[in-house]
Amino acid sequence: MMNLFVLQLLNGVQLGVLLFLIAAGLTLVFGIMDVINLAHGVLYMVGAYLIATFAAATGSFWWGLLLTLPAAVVVGLVIEFVVMRRLYARSHLDQVLATFGLVMIANEAVKMIWGTSPLSVPMPEIFSGSVPLMGPLKYPVYRIAIIVAGLAVALGLFIMVNYTRVGMLLRAGATNRDTVSALGVDINRLFAIVFTLGAVLACLAGALVAPILSVDTGMGESVLILTFVVVVIGGIGSIKGAFLGALLVAIVDTLGGVFGPILLRSVLDPSAAGQVGRVLAPMLVYILMAVILFAKPAGLFGRRA
Amino acid sequence: MTYMTASATHPDRPVLSGRVKAALVLFILFALMPPLASALNDPFYVLIGTRILAYAIAAMALDLILGYGAMVSFGHAAYLGFGAYAVAILQSYGVNDLILQILFAVAISAIFAVVTGAISLRTRGVYFIMITLAFGQMAFFFFISFSAYGGDDGVALAQRSTVLGMDLLGTDYGLYYVSLALLIALFALCHRIVGSRFGRVLTGIRENPTRIEAIGFSPFRYQLIAFVISGCITAIAGVVLANQAQFVSPAFMSWHKSGELIVMVVLGGVGNLAGPIAGAVAALLLEEWLDALSEHWKLYFGIFLVLMVLFSPHGITGLLKKMGIVRGQQ
Amino acid sequence: MTSLTVTNLCKSFGALKVTDDVSLSVEPGELHAIIGPNGAGKTTLISQLSGQLHCDSGSVAIGDRDISRLTMPERVKLGLARSFQITSVLPGFTALENVALAVQAREGSSFRFFGKVADEARLNEAAMTALSEAGLDRRAHVLARSLSHGEHRRLELAIALATQPKILLLDEPLAGVGGGDAEGFVANLQKLKGRFTIVLIEHDMDAVFALADRVSVLVYGSIIATGTPEAVRNDPEVRAAYLGEEEELV
Numbered sequence: 001m002m003n004l005f006v007l008q009l010l011n012g013v014q015l016g017v018l019l020f021l022i023a024a025g026l027t028l029v030f031g032i033m034d035v036i037n038l039a040h041g042v043l044y045m046v047g048a049y050l051i052a053t054f055a056a057a058t059g060s061f062w063w064g065l066l067l068t069l070p071a072a073v074v075v076g077l078v079i080e081f082v083v084m085r086r087l088y089a090r091s092h093l094d095q096v097l098a099t100f101g102l103v104m105i106a107n108e109a110v111k112m113i114w115g116t117s118p119l120s121v122p123m124p125e126i127f128s129g130s131v132p133l134m135g136p137l138k139y140p141v142y143r144i145a146i147i148v149a150g151l152a153v154a155l156g157l158f159i160m161v162n163y164t165r166v167g168m169l170l171r172a173g174a175t176n177r178d179t180v181s182a183l184g185v186d187i188n189r190l191f192a193i194v195f196t197l198g199a200v201l202a203c204l205a206g207a208l209v210a211p212i213l214s215v216d217t218g219m220g221e222s223v224l225i226l227t228f229v230v231v232v233i234g235g236i237g238s239i240k241g242a243f244l245g246a247l248l249v250a251i252v253d254t255l256g257g258v259f260g261p262i263l264l265r266s267v268l269d270p271s272a273a274g275q276v277g278r279v280l281a282p283m284l285v286y287i288l289m290a291v292i293l294f295a296k297p298a299g300l301f302g303r304r305a
Numbered sequence: 306m307t308y309m310t311a312s313a314t315h316p317d318r319p320v321l322s323g324r325v326k327a328a329l330v331l332f333i334l335f336a337l338m339p340p341l342a343s344a345l346n347d348p349f350y351v352l353i354g355t356r357i358l359a360y361a362i363a364a365m366a367l368d369l370i371l372g373y374g375a376m377v378s379f380g381h382a383a384y385l386g387f388g389a390y391a392v393a394i395l396q397s398y399g400v401n402d403l404i405l406q407i408l409f410a411v412a413i414s415a416i417f418a419v420v421t422g423a424i425s426l427r428t429r430g431v432y433f434i435m436i437t438l439a440f441g442q443m444a445f446f447f448f449i450s451f452s453a454y455g456g457d458d459g460v461a462l463a464q465r466s467t468v469l470g471m472d473l474l475g476t477d478y479g480l481y482y483v484s485l486a487l488l489i490a491l492f493a494l495c496h497r498i499v500g501s502r503f504g505r506v507l508t509g510i511r512e513n514p515t516r517i518e519a520i521g522f523s524p525f526r527y528q529l530i531a532f533v534i535s536g537c538i539t540a541i542a543g544v545v546l547a548n549q550a551q552f553v554s555p556a557f558m559s560w561h562k563s564g565e566l567i568v569m570v571v572l573g574g575v576g577n578l579a580g581p582i583a584g585a586v587a588a589l590l591l592e593e594w595l596d597a598l599s600e601h602w603k604l605y606f607g608i609f610l611v612l613m614v615l616f617s618p619h620g621i622t623g624l625l626k627k628m629g630i631v632r633g634q635q
Numbered sequence: 636m637t638s639l640t641v642t643n644l645c646k647s648f649g650a651l652k653v654t655d656d657v658s659l660s661v662e663p664g665e666l667h668a669i670i671g672p673n674g675a676g677k678t679t680l681i682s683q684l685s686g687q688l689h690c691d692s693g694s695v696a697i698g699d700r701d702i703s704r705l706t707m708p709e710r711v712k713l714g715l716a717r718s719f720q721i722t723s724v725l726p727g728f729t730a731l732e733n734v735a736l737a738v739q740a741r742e743g744s745s746f747r748f749f750g751k752v753a754d755e756a757r758l759n760e761a762a763m764t765a766l767s768e769a770g771l772d773r774r775a776h777v778l779a780r781s782l783s784h785g786e787h788r789r790l791e792l793a794i795a796l797a798t799q800p801k802i803l804l805l806d807e808p809l810a811g812v813g814g815g816d817a818e819g820f821v822a823n824l825q826k827l828k829g830r831f832t833i834v835l836i837e838h839d840m841d842a843v844f845a846l847a848d849r850v851s852v853l854v855y856g857s858i859i860a861t862g863t864p865e866a867v868r869n870d871p872e873v874r875a876a877y878l879g880e881e882e883e884l885v
Binding site: 497498500501502503504505506508509512513515516517518519520521522523527530 | 685687706707708711712716717719723724725726727728732735736737739740741744745746747748749750751752753755794797798
């Protein structure tokens with residue numbers, strides 16, 4: 001039982017780290033530009049497809065990752081320049097429609113380019129296999145590598161946001177957008193940087209997860225909504241909120257699916273517990289969101305309601 | 306004291322508003338469609354037509370809050386699903402009556418809308434959109450894992466609903482005309498609501514919430530009631546849709562469906578009830594047409610959406626703003 | 636008609652004290668003007684009286700009822716109405732509809748879903764009365780967004796009147812209204828005097844001295860003088876505060 005708990009907790013942290021990578025960009029885009037971007041999940045999917053392609057072409061995960069990152073920059077810049085840039089001053093309704101259109105385009109384009117059958121990406125060799133954790137328990141090295149990589153990026157972001165000039169502008173922008181323009185900063189360039197940064201982080205998340213998931217067209221969708229939940233719970237514009245929100249959502253989602261039915265078995269008979277548990281488990285994160293929002297409408301670290 | 310004799314209503318106001326005229330034209334066209342389809346020997350159109358009618362009901366319901374209440378709900382497909390599953394669930398208990406199914410669908414939707422609306426309406430703007438989307442997904446996942454009714458795969462319906470024991474929906478034509486009758490009745494209902502005291506408060510909140518509070522209204526309860534009404538009407542569309550497809554699955558509730566509903570409303574024009582009906586017709590016909598042209602119709606539909614937003618001078622809402630139909634948000 | 640009592644009201648935005656220990660006592664039926672240089676915190680004060688902002692400490696009372704913790708809609712129900720310095724109407728509604736909605740708010744029966752509100756004679760007649768008191772009855776069927784600036788100011792007043800207030804808070808009703816138009820407007824306000832307890836914020840000193848029973852002077856968030864227009868005009872401290880800024884006073 002304890003072993004299962006530790007295992008699932010680690011899985012939760014690993015999912016949380018990935019969610020954070022995706023949510024970090026999204027929360028900045030929401031917070032600073034007040035733009036809703038439904039196409040953010042698409043970037044995660046594109047990251048996975050890019051590394052699948054590059055890894056297959058070069059025969060190496062590492063070369064694949066190395067090529068994916070600059071490609072992600074290009075993807076981010078192009079989307080920003082062609083579509084997003086024109087949406088900043090628009091109503092939320094326009095933003096919803098245009099980015100919804102982007103989702104349809106991207107999903108279909110991916111199908112046209114890569115086909116509908118899922119792709120797989122080889123695990124980098126030095127990270128294959130498992131390490132003993134405690135007692136008979138082993139854990140895949142690659143998942144640990146994802147956690148470490150994610151935490152490293154989180155730390156880097158934290159330093160950037162809190163100790164650099166760009167970070168200072170980002171924080172100011174998340175609180176009050178007018179301040180930033182009043183500081184004489186080229187707001188268009190700042191927005192382009194933020195959007196591209198977010199795009200790269202989302203692509204990175206997709207690339208990192210590719211070796212342990214099958215890469216298919218639906219993968220951006222489920223993640224997008226979870227990311228929204230993370231951003232809403234953490235508070236729009238808050239990196240710290242996104243980090244804690246991501247871990248919270250991922251751990252509740254992972255542990256709830258496994259331990260929910262077990263807990264229910266103590267009050268219901270096994271078959272009913274299994275049934276109820278299966279229905280409730282995927283709803284847990286949304287219930288969590290509802291409870292948090294009921295107490296704090298602006299999220300845990302949100303400034304604006 | 307000239308003002309006492311001045312007409313209370315606008316002297317030049319036409320007997321029928323533009324909204325009603327447009328709707329009447331649409332209803333007449335709808336009524337003429339089936340005979341035309343059978344004359345063309347293509348009765349399949351009647352089933353497509355029923356699907357259009359169902360989405361027209363849903364889009365009109367969404368317009369009630371999106372257009373009149375300025376609430377961009379991205380979770381409205383959930384109510385389509387509630388309506389559809391109400392049919393499946395009652396049918397599994399041997400209850401086939403359309404009216405009972407509608408009542409059940411409305412009851413579930415009202416409960417869900419009160420709870421999620423009360424939480425969502427504590428926020429606005431981007432938050433509201435994301436939270437309604439998340440709650441929609443919650444309902445979606447509930448039915449995905451609801452294995453008693455087929456879970457992910459959905460469940461086929463043994464038969465169509467009956468009305469007070471009569472097999473009115475037995476033929477495709479019967480189903481079509483009952484659906485059209487529902488659309489007309491619900492349009493009349495929505496039309497009355499937006500022209501009522503309640504509707505005036507709701508529209509006022511859209512125009513200027515601060516002013517509405519300054520004359521003594523608390524916006525929250527009006528918005529919540531509108532949210533609930535809209536959800537309940539959308540559920541009726543779901544009941545129609547289940548009968549049309551004779552099949553129910555979580556696919557009715559995916560967030561893409563919520564997005565498509567918003568597209569229909571905007572395509573037809575926000576905030577006039579008749580527009581979204583036309584929008585549903587246009588969007589679904591466009592979909593059918595692109596689908597016939599290419600298996601990748603979603604690509605073209607997406608491109609159409611992006612272009613529509615980017616190249617109408619100030620966006621669609623900007624265009625409508627110019628026409629004085631909607632006000633910009635924040 | 637009732638009195639409005641403000642006791643030791645304080646409000647800060649960060650380190651900035653925008654309302655600094657303000658006390659005011661407005662008698663029933665009195666027209667009490669509040670004047671002061673730009674940035675003195677006049678609108679912030681009105682916002683705290685109307686409930687749009689909540690004070691940090693102190694209290695606001697209508698008669699002997701403390702309303703400090705009530706929301707804006709609750710205060711309106713008790714008879715407190717405000718007009719906005721920056722026009723805040725419903726642009727897509729006609730002038731009549733704007734005012735009729737305020738009448739409807741006062742009647743407290745807005746959960747009616749079927750009756751056609753545009754045909755309700757009672758609402759429309761009461762709205763017409765308020766419009767004519769504000770001198771706007773001839774423009775009743777014009778969309779608010781198409782009204783001129785001066786007409787917007789009148790519409791603001793009509794909306795406030797339509798809630799049948801006991802106390803009127805008027806935030807610069809004459810802001811931006813020119814010459815002859817202003818005179819007509821002052822005449823409209825003159826007719827309202829005595830029927831309501833009125834708190835008037837105004838920059839137009841001719842209007843203030845023509846209308847006010849008493850005047851309070853707000854500078855940097857605190858009241859430095861209260862008295863009859865004549866007394867305030869001759870107060871040396873007031874003259875110092877205004878020196879070189881508002882020539883009308885000197």
